Amino acid sequence: MKLKLTFATLFLSMSINAQSIIHVDNSLRMPLQRALLELKKVGVDYDPMSEPFILMYGKTRNQAAAASLGRHKDGVLILVNQSVFDSYDIRAQVWIIIHELAHDVFDLGHTEDGVMIAEIPNAITMDMWRQSMNILKEQINNRRE
Secondary structure, three states: OHHHHHHHHHHHHHHHOOOOOEEEOHHHHHHHHHHHHHHHHOOOOOOHHHOOEEEEEOOOHHHOOEEEOOOOOOOEEEEEOHHHHOOOOHHHHHHHHHHHHHHHOOOOOOOOOHHHOOOOOOOOOHHHHHHHHHHHHHHHHHHHO
C-alpha cells in the first residue's frame, strides 16, 4: 500500500509541478549516464531535465528487470527491480535503461530485433550493441516522422 501511495504522490506531483521533479536512485545514475551517452553517440539526444523524470528501485511484475510506468503520461517513471537488475553486467544494465527510456520517452513498443526486444540477450557483443543501437535510432526517427 505504501508503494502505491508513493506512486500516486509522484504522479500527482508530476502533473502539478512538471519541471521540478528529477529523481534518480544513486546506484542507477551511472547506468543512466552511460545510456544517455550511448543514445547521443547514435544521434539521439534526450535530456532528462526537460521533463519530470524518476528512475528508482521498486517491485516489477513477473520479475522484470525494469518497467516503464510513465508511458503516455507527462514525464518519465521507470521502476527497476534491484535484485534482477544487479544480476546483470553494466552493458546489460545500460541496455535495460535504454530499453525503458525508449518505451517512456519515444513511445516505442517491443520488436523482434534491436534494443526493443522483450528479453535481455544473454551476451551482448559489441557488434550486437552497434547493430541494436542503429536499429533503435531508426525506430525513433520513424516514430518522430
